[in-house]
Amino acid sequence: MYAKITGTGSYLPNHRMDNFELSKLVDTSDEWIQSRTGIKARHIAEHDTVVSLSVRAAKEAICDAEIDPEEIDLIIVSSVSAEQVLPCTACEVQAAIGAVNAASFDLNAACTGFITAYQVAVAQMKAGLIQTALVIGAECLSNLIDWTDRGTCILFGDGAGATVITCENSDIEVPFVLHSDGTKRHVLSCSSGFGAGKSPYGESVFMDGREIYKFAVKKVPELIYEILERHGRSADEIDLFLLHQANKRIISSIAKHLHQDLSKFPMNLQENGNISSASIPVLLDDLNKQGKLKPGMKLIVAGFGAGLTWGGMYLEW
Numbered sequence: 001m002y003a004k005i006t007g008t009g010s011y012l013p014n015h016r017m018d019n020f021e022l023s024k025l026v027d028t029s030d031e032w033i034q035s036r037t038g039i040k041a042r043h044i045a046e047h048d049t050v051v052s053l054s055v056r057a058a059k060e061a062i063c064d065a066e067i068d069p070e071e072i073d074l075i076i077v078s079s080v081s082a083e084q085v086l087p088c089t090a091c092e093v094q095a096a097i098g099a100v101n102a103a104s105f106d107l108n109a110a111c112t113g114f115i116t117a118y119q120v121a122v123a124q125m126k127a128g129l130i131q132t133a134l135v136i137g138a139e140c141l142s143n144l145i146d147w148t149d150r151g152t153c154i155l156f157g158d159g160a161g162a163t164v165i166t167c168e169n170s171d172i173e174v175p176f177v178l179h180s181d182g183t184k185r186h187v188l189s190c191s192s193g194f195g196a197g198k199s200p201y202g203e204s205v206f207m208d209g210r211e212i213y214k215f216a217v218k219k220v221p222e223l224i225y226e227i228l229e230r231h232g233r234s235a236d237e238i239d240l241f242l243l244h245q246a247n248k249r250i251i252s253s254i255a256k257h258l259h260q261d262l263s264k265f266p267m268n269l270q271e272n273g274n275i276s277s278a279s280i281p282v283l284l285d286d287l288n289k290q291g292k293l294k295p296g297m298k299l300i301v302a303g304f305g306a307g308l309t310w311g312g313m314y315l316e317w
């Protein structure tokens, strides 16, 4: 092991938009949304931004880790939906929490963003460059959604999750895996809104739902088997599988592929919708607060999304 999560935090905007409220905006129903996705509600930012959500989640994680912000060497924020390009969200967080010794940057790997940021932080630990990192996934996907498109607006929500990661040297090599396939970039796309006309993509989220579904149910089980094989473990030895919270049907199909009981796949998408790179750290924080993560528990954490990108890792709590 090179790292341990020593603190978690999260923040969801106050406005809980349930499926009934959504059905006043587009021609849909609670029954359709729940049966196709498992989602009952999502949180939508009215005044919050990716920066304000990140700062609130970060403060909680730092408090949970019981560290001084000055101990943080690196801040990485994963997001696809920040309201501002410059400065990066991580520098805003640094200033807000007083992490004066941290290097700070953002990255974008869509729904695999938190996993990617976590792996970058741990790689810096392995290289002996840092001791403590703050890794955040934060999204205001409501900024990118076409609220007249019932095929996409029912899926997404806003929120942020944060983790404090601390270097823990040991001889045990822990497998981290990242993949991408840029030839499928058109399957889930959105331009930034800047340089109108220069991007081949539209200004709100476009998604080929069926392609995403097929991709997720094929590649995520392959990814998990790859992690297990590299670590010499079987799926039965894993206590919990923490997957990107896109869709209950996708998660159920993955559980079936792995011959594992669905109870080993905790979900909070019912209340949060899909919050892209925030979904995994928010789930970690929910489970941590509920006392469901016990010391020594074996976890597989995996994300998948636009790019296409997918990745995961084995963690011990």
Ligand code: ACO
Pocket: 027, 028, 029, 032, 033, 036, 037, 111, 150, 151, 154, 155, 188, 207, 208, 209, 210, 212, 213, 216, 246, 247, 249, 250, 274, 276, 304, 305, 306
């Ligand atoms: N309410 C009611 N009807 C709807 C809605 C809606 N919100 N959206 C679509 N429909 C209708 C369609 O118009 C279509 O009607 P038609 O048969 O008269 O043409 C019918 O429902 C079926 O549409 P499909 O798109 O074929 O529905 P499908 O069963 O594939 O479900 C869904 C759509 C839920 C998006 C599914 O494809 C899916 O789960 N895909 C994965 C997408 C995903 O999770 N994306 C998250 C982002 S990517 C990520 O995080 C990895």
